[in-house]
Amino acid sequence: MAELKINLDRCVGCGLCVSSCPAGALSMADKKARVDPDTCVLCGLCLGSCRFGAISIEKDHGGAADRDSYRDIWVFCEQRSGAVLDVGLELIAKARELAERRGCRVAALLLGRQVAHAAHSLIAAGADTVYLCEDAQLGHNLELPYAEVITRLIRSHRPEILLFGATAFGRSLAPRVAARVQTGLTADCTELDIDPDTGLLLQTRPAFGGNLMATIHTQIFRPQMATVRPGVLPAPTPDLTRTGEIVPVAPPEGLFDAVVLLEEVLTPPAASIADAEIIVAAGRGIDGHKNMALVEELAELLGGAVGCSRAVVDIGWAEYRHQIGQTGLAVSPKLLIACGISGSIQFLAGIGGAQKVVAINTDPEAPIFGVADYKIVGDCVEVLSALIARIKADRGL
Ligand SMILES: Cc1cc2nc3c(=O)[nH]c(=O)nc-3n(C[C@H](O)[C@H](O)[C@H](O)COP(=O)(O)OP(=O)(O)OC[C@H]3O[C@@H](n4cnc5c(N)ncnc54)[C@H](O)[C@@H]3O)c2cc1C
Known part of the structure; x- marks a missing residue:
């Protein structure tokens, strides 16, 4: 824990520190500065105001x-x-x-x-x-x-x-x-x-x-x-x-804040893949912008959302708001269908909360299979087309 200390031998009682303290933690008593440790927020502004080096912050490393x-x-x-x-x-x-x-x-x-x-x-x-x-x-x-x-x-x-x-x-x-x-x-x-x-x-x-x-x-x-x-x-x-x-817990007397909130403007939250229960996600293996339509169609049939890897965003097949992973969004759907995604550590960092993962990949050694509950080794375009056809047939569409 840290503590503000006043060296009374050095303090000349000028009072500059008192006026510099935004928290009102410093006062004068007997022509010497005093600190109220419960009010002091350790912002350090008083250190700069004291020309006599009478104030310091001491760390006792109690923890x-x-x-x-x-x-x-x-x-x-x-x-x-x-x-x-x-x-x-x-x-x-x-x-x-x-x-x-x-x-x-x-x-x-x-x-x-x-x-x-x-x-x-x-x-x-x-x-x-x-x-x-x-x-x-x-x-x-x-x-x-x-x-x-x-x-x-x-x-x-x-x-x-x-x-x-x-x-x-x-x-x-x-x-x-x-x-x-x-x-x-x-x-x-x-x-x-x-x-x-x-x-x-x-x-x-x-x-x-x-x-x-x-x-x-x-x-x-x-x-x-x-x-x-x-x-x-x-x-x-x-x-x-x-x-x-x-x-x-009783709040401390006179909670201090240097920030005054003038107005709060709320924007309606946009639907986010972070909240989706089902996600169909595309990787570079989807092989072309035109095939994103298959991902979108399956997501729609399942009542889910479209996700993707960063490679897909980088190529320009999807917008950033769909990106899953370390520099994208973390998702926690009940079902994630990963189509042509290799399973880089950056992608996997975003799917730790997914309950069931289905992976479709042509490479049986792809790392995504290491986290998949259901593994389909095959061409994702073919598998997606077959899945869509089957769901439509079952629903008489
Ligand atoms: C600092 C940093 C942050 C990053 N953040 C993220 C992030 O947030 N999210 C993210 O995703 N990546 C991120 N990356 C990038 C990451 O390292 C990978 O490059 C990226 O995840 C690869 O995307 P991918 O799996 O779609 O492509 P690839 O790695 O190219 O994999 C394509 C996969 O598709 C398979 N495939 C090919 N053809 C077919 C087919 N016809 N059918 C089925 N499968 C097929 C291949 O076998 C392969 O496994 C980050 C990288 C760095 C350095």
Whole structure:
């Protein structure tokens, strides 16, 4: 943990630091500067304002010194307008699995304005405890007040692991929290596991331009923190009979934020392959723009969406919004039909949440077959045409 320190021997009582502090954490007493550690957000602005070198931020690396006092797995559950995002539920399910192996509990962090109604869905997904903090200042996804509440909770309860969804907000919030509690953060993980020997969280993510998967350990500092992309982990089946504890958390007095939200403009969400239950996906093996019509036709007959590999986007046979994978979208359909897709690690990084994979490929050694539940070795144009003809015949079309 870090702390703002004032060297009273050097402080001349000029008061410049007090006026520089946007959080109102500094004051004067007996002609010397004083800091309120509960209000200080460690932004560091006062360090620059002090001409006498009287202010410093000291890191005590408490997490490093005292690892055994950290326990349990926490998941930050982002919500929008009171609705918890699916990635929070996916992470709770994963946390539940990891907690069984680690012999610990799962807690969900639910912050916002009037969000208590969502707490039971987190317990149904696998949380034992929900820390619920409601405050008008938390009504919008603004990083500083959220980071403040989460940092205080970490300091008082000491979770061993803390997970965030790698949404735009999660990617912005998690590093702020990690910096405040002086720990590491592995961004954009595609898989999480527990090392059976050390009990450490194994945080796996693409590295070196996506050419290999790296597994990262946070050996010294606590909590071990990671963000995980939405859709790469399977969604849980809610168990409405589960019981758990909802712990109300009082928001700190006068939550500080340097950002003033003037207006929020909501755009209607476009249909995304990330939400599709059935996806027919094309790879370079579809061999030509004209054959994309077969992929579209099968997707339509099955009530699904069209996906593709990056190669198909690069060639110009489909738009980027259809791309699946590390630099595309992570998808979690019930059924994915991969047509002429080799199964590169970058593509596979986006389909970890798919429940059933059917692969059609002329090469029996294609890596996609390593993750397929049903393997069809053959020309995807022929197989697609046959499938479409069969479905149409069955439906009398
Ligand atoms: C940093 C980085 C990020 C990347 N991000 C992504 C990403 O998000 N998503 C992604 O998909 N890729 C991504 N890539 C690219 C990735 O490495 C592969 O190049 C890409 O996935 C290959 O697409 P593909 O499988 O369609 O094509 P190919 O690898 O060319 O495979 C074509 C397959 O089709 C088969 N085939 C050929 N003809 C037929 C036929 N008639 N019928 C059936 N099968 C046939 C072949 O046997 C082969 O297996 C990324 C790469 C990098 C470096």
